[in-house]
Amino acid sequence: MTITGDMLIGQQVTRGQNGEIFGVDAGTGEQLLPSFGGATLSDLEKACQLADHAFDDYREVSLEKRAAFLERIAANILDLGDALVERCMLETGLPRARIEGERGRTVGQLSLFASVVRDGRFLDPRIDPAIPDRKPLPRVDLRLRNVPLGPVAVFGASNFPLAFSVAGGDTASALAAGCPVIVKAHSAHPGTSELVGRAIQKAVRECNMPEGVFSLLFDSGRTVGQSLVADHRIKAVGFTGSRTGGVALMHIAAGREEPIPVYAEMSSINPVILLEKALVERGESIAKAFIASLTQGAGQFCTNPGLLLAVESPALVEFEDHAVAALETTSAATMLTPGIFKSYCAGVDRLQNHSAVKVLGRGNAGEKLQAQAALFTTTAKEFLQHEDLREEVFGSSSLLVRCHDDKDLKAVLSSLEGQLTIAVHLTGEDDQTLKNLLPTLEKKAGRILVNGFGTGVEVCHAMVHGGPFPATSDTRTTSVGSLAIARFLRPVSYQDFPDSVLPEALQNANPLGVIRLINGSLES
Numbered sequence: 001m002t003i004t005g006d007m008l009i010g011q012q013v014t015r016g017q018n019g020e021i022f023g024v025d026a027g028t029g030e031q032l033l034p035s036f037g038g039a040t041l042s043d044l045e046k047a048c049q050l051a052d053h054a055f056d057d058y059r060e061v062s063l064e065k066r067a068a069f070l071e072r073i074a075a076n077i078l079d080l081g082d083a084l085v086e087r088c089m090l091e092t093g094l095p096r097a098r099i100e101g102e103r104g105r106t107v108g109q110l111s112l113f114a115s116v117v118r119d120g121r122f123l124d125p126r127i128d129p130a131i132p133d134r135k136p137l138p139r140v141d142l143r144l145r146n147v148p149l150g151p152v153a154v155f156g157a158s159n160f161p162l163a164f165s166v167a168g169g170d171t172a173s174a175l176a177a178g179c180p181v182i183v184k185a186h187s188a189h190p191g192t193s194e195l196v197g198r199a200i201q202k203a204v205r206e207c208n209m210p211e212g213v214f215s216l217l218f219d220s221g222r223t224v225g226q227s228l229v230a231d232h233r234i235k236a237v238g239f240t241g242s243r244t245g246g247v248a249l250m251h252i253a254a255g256r257e258e259p260i261p262v263y264a265e266m267s268s269i270n271p272v273i274l275l276e277k278a279l280v281e282r283g284e285s286i287a288k289a290f291i292a293s294l295t296q297g298a299g300q301f302c303t304n305p306g307l308l309l310a311v312e313s314p315a316l317v318e319f320e321d322h323a324v325a326a327l328e329t330t331s332a333a334t335m336l337t338p339g340i341f342k343s344y345c346a347g348v349d350r351l352q353n354h355s356a357v358k359v360l361g362r363g364n365a366g367e368k369l370q371a372q373a374a375l376f377t378t379t380a381k382e383f384l385q386h387e388d389l390r391e392e393v394f395g396s397s398s399l400l401v402r403c404h405d406d407k408d409l410k411a412v413l414s415s416l417e418g419q420l421t422i423a424v425h426l427t428g429e430d431d432q433t434l435k436n437l438l439p440t441l442e443k444k445a446g447r448i449l450v451n452g453f454g455t456g457v458e459v460c461h462a463m464v465h466g467g468p469f470p471a472t473s474d475t476r477t478t479s480v481g482s483l484a485i486a487r488f489l490r491p492v493s494y495q496d497f498p499d500s501v502l503p504e505a506l507q508n509a510n511p512l513g514v515i516r517l518i519n520g521s522l523e524s
């Protein structure tokens with residue numbers, strides 16, 4: 001399929017007239033052709049109007065048809081074949097295996113949401129039948145189900161150009177919930193965005209979905225993205241990216257006449273706690289696994305281990321030596337965009353020149369736009385005094401905080417902001433220590449791991465990819481896994497309704513065959 005640089009507004013293919021955006025070859029920094037036309041406010045108006053019109057029909061589409069639509073999107077993405085893989089590699093600098101793996105994950109995610117839709121449990125139907133002869137007062141008939149929120153604006157991530165972008169987790173879960181989606185394409189991978197957008201646009205046509213269920217806009221500045229969040233027809237926002245960007249959109253959404261939820265996944269340094277006995281038992285293998293996790297994908301994972309915490313011991317000194325030895329064998333790697341490379345270098349320079357920080361080791365240097373991994377160290381005392389040491393450096397950079405004792409370690413943990421993940425490396429003798437730490441860990445993170453690293457986020461039912469601010473803007477949710485659908489739903493109660501007017505999920509005969517909570521007990 002040819003990339004034309006056009007936007008997709010419903011079934012229209014339109015050239016944006018508001019400036020130009022170019023994809024950039026991540027390896028060389030050179031502009032790629034064609035250029036993409038930026039949306040005008042009138043393009044945005046059309047997309048919002050179409051999404052608004054589509055909502056009433058799309059929310060009523062049968063669960064089977066909605067599931068088949070998600071599966072059709074997945075099939076159309078696979079049909080794009082190598083054209084998608086190659087454009088994506090060019091725009092991101094990510095290797096083929098990574099892009100192919102991510103495509104598999106994207107398609108798998110769409111299939112997972114198709115199965116969630118068919119299953120119907122996301123509707124969470126609850127029935128408390130009337131009790132007319134209850135004393136002293138009769139009980140009314142009350143029935144509840146979840147309904148979709150309305151059109152959703154999606155801002156994809158630069159670091160997952162497929163799985164967290166145009167047809168990524170936010171789009172898949174919003175469409176599964178019954179919400180039309182308008183995507184503001186990430187300027188770091190416009191060609192990839194257009195190809196995936198066309199796969200969705202084609203699926204809309206093939207499955208006879210309402211036209212405005214999907215649109216894709218390019219923005220040559222920030223006005224269109226911000227106006228999208230401010231538009232009264234948009235009812236929720238999905239975002240993955242920087243803290244600054246996420247917070248800016250949160251403020252716009254909160255300042256609207258009708259405030260709406262922004263589900264932003266932003267910044268996390270993913271602490272890893274190394275207990276002494278684990279370092280004595282297997283310090284070298286933990287060190288190697290740590291460096292592998294740190295440098296995977298040039299460190300461009302939101303779950304990258306950016307902070308190590310350990311109490312001082314001879315085993316910690318040995319761990320440091322092993323980690324530095326492993327680090328020194330790593331190659332520099334191309335970063336996603338020149339902008340991300342620049343902010344990585346600035347973050348590393350800041351730590352390197354920080355009065356409270358020492359360099360432990362560096363990976364090998366590379367070519368232009370290739371990042372060199374870095375490991376730094378400081379003490380708990382300094383860490384507690386310098387707030388800037390808690391900031392995310394997006395890329396392969398990590399800081400080891402040496403604690404004097406367990407009390408120090410707890411103080412450091414307590415000082416941290418919200419995190420996507422916290423990992424603890426321990427032995428079979430450390431269960432009590434883990435139990436003692438658990439209340440603090442639960443307060444800080446969305447996912448707590450034992451003897452592992454947070455990179456590698458399984459898409460499944462029990463995954464939480466979320467956490468307290470600034471990991472995300474809403475600590476009650478996840479952006480990965482089937483629970484992500486809950487972000488785009490709200491409950492409605494129906495009191496004393498005639499059975500024939502009730503939504504199918506709540507009718508007495510249960511025509512959907514969905515599991516329901518009846519008088520407090522689960523029944524199908």
Ligand code: NAP
Binds near residue numbers: 267343
């Ligand atoms: P970003 O700059 O926040 O951009 C994400 C998306 O939001 C893009 O579409 C961007 O538009 C848009 N945007 C950003 N600020 C905006 C604003 N003020 N108003 C309206 N729209 C706005 O994130 P990024 O480009 O993906 O990466 C930049 C940095 O984010 C990285 O260096 C890293 O620090 C961090 N990051 C963190 C994670 C994580 O999960 N923790 C993941 C990725 C990136 P444009 O396309 O026009 O830029």
